[in-house]
Each structure stands twice: as structure tokens, then as C-alpha cells.
Amino acid sequence: MAKPFKIKGLKASQPVREAAGLILRAKLAEVFSYEDLVRAGDVDGVHDMRVGMKRFREALRLLRPVLPKAEAKQHMAWVEELNDALGAVRDPDVMSEGLAALAQEADLGPALEPLQQELAQRRSRRHDALVGRLDAIRKEKLQRKCGRFIDRLAAHRSRRHRETARRFAHQAIADRLMRAFALEEAARAPGAVEAFHRMRIAVKRLKYALEPFLGILPRIAKQSYGSVSDLQELMGQVHDCDVLEAAVSDFAAAGDGARRTAAERAIEGLHKRRQELYDATLVLLDTMAEQDFSRRLLDGLD
Secondary structure, three states: OOOOOOOOOOOOOOEHHHHHHHHHHHHHHHHHOOHHHHHOOOHHHHHHHHHHHHHHHHHHHHOHHHOOHHHHHHHHHHHHHHHHHHHHHHHHHHHHHHHHHHHHHOOOHHHHHHHHHHHHHHHHHHHHHHHHHHHHHHHOOHHHHHHHHHHHHHOOOOOOOOOEHHHHHHHHHHHHHHHHHOOHHHHHOOOOHHHHHHHHHHHHHHHHHHHHHHHHOOHHHHHHHHHHHHHHHHHHHHHHHHHHHHHHHHHHHOOOHHHHHHHHHHHHHHHHHHHHHHHHHHHHHHHHHHOOHHHHHHHHHO
16 A cells, blocks of 8 residues: 655644645645556556545545535545545455455366456446546546645635644544444444444544644554554455455356355355454454553543
């Protein structure tokens, strides 16, 4: 995963709307730095632009209380559309990589090749749609318009939003921290796929709340960010297993006996991998609980 762009000029004591402009400017530049690679169909480029877009989208969500509502809503609309288009291309890439690993581990030979071909065709169609979305953004000059919107934030000196960047960060992180770990008990239950998914999303939002402010927060925030990132990565890999299992099951249902047999073996391998990742997730959560992670982070921010 590409590292986030550095946010230049961010200070703990500056007004939060001014800080918002600096954060969003860096995030917007990060997104479109990968555009040429994405247009060329590069797998890593799609992944990095998608991560950059998630960072930008979550920054918009996080900073929503200090943004002009009407303009922020307009920009969020095309951001969501581009994020969805990137995800639609990235999903077949992730499934294809997972399927290839499974086929090798279980020695499935060519049995799953039709599914790989189906994923490749799906990816091609979705990549065409993604390029069309990027063309529309360029034609409508949405990146430039968003840049001007952000520049106005960075130059803003309103009395209305005089809260400091650091204080805003403390409150936002505390809110997302409590939301994420309020879901832990339900997510730990065996077979609780939906609850696990909800916690995964909440942990990801906590990560993206920490990330822009690391340069102005106490050391405990930097230490906590590493744990949150590890947790989000493990939970994401568990979720990838669930998505791939659904795809393999659909593939098996539409095929003959040989296909079903290969799919069953693939699903057995997926279950094993998922269990290992799920167990590792619980170990990390247990370690964070033993270290009193939430309290230490909250106390460190105050």
C-alpha cells in the first residue's frame, strides 16, 4: 500500500477549517497522482488510487462539521461514484489473486480457470467504466473545482470555526474509537459475518481519522495507529475470504460435478485461511485489551 502524501504546513494550534484545507489538498493530490496508471489498467495503480480515494473520502466525512454543507455535498457525490468505480475494478483483482493462491495450494490445476476468465472479463468491463468515469471528471473539471473549494478552506479565517486542529482531532478520534470497539463483542461471535464486517468498517474509519493528524498528535497516537492498521488489515483479509467464498459457491452452482468438486476443495482451503486470519484478529484484539488500548489512547490524547 502506498504511503499517504505528507500534509505540509499542518499545525496543532491552527484553526480547524484552515487545517481541513491543508489535509484535503494533500489527499486530493494523492488520488489523482495515480490516474495515468489507472487508465493503463495497472493493478497496483488501481489499488493505490482506491486507497487514496478512501483517504480523501474519509477526510471529507471526518471534516464535514467544519465544511460548507452544500459544496461539500456536491463534491462528496462524485467522490463516492469514483470510489465505487475503483472498488468495482479492484474487487476482481483481489479475488483473482486469492483464487490463484488457492489453486496452487490445493493443486486444483485448471478446474478453476473458467472462474479466473470470468473475473478477468468482469474486470475489463469495469475498467472501461472506470475510465469513462475519469473522463467525465476531467470533462466537468471536477478535480479543479474541488481544488478551488479546498483552497478557500485553507485561506479561511472565520470566527465560527476557531477550534484548533488538535482539539478537533482529539474529539473525532475519540468518537470513532468508541464506535469501533462498541462493536467488538458482537464481532467476536463465531459466524457473525455481518457484525464482523461492521466493526471492520468502523476500524477503518478510526484508522483514517488518526492518519491525517499523526504529525500534530502525541506519541501514543502514532503507536496506536500501528495497532489499528494491523487490525484493519487482518479484518480486511477475513472479509476478502468471505467475498471469494461467495464467488466460488456461485461458480460451483452453475457447473458440472468436476467444477463442484474443485470448488468444494477451494472452499475448504478458504475456510482454513479464514480461520487462521480470524484467530489472528482475536489474538490482536486480546492483546489490545490487555494493554487497555482504548483508555490509553483516550488518556494520551487529552
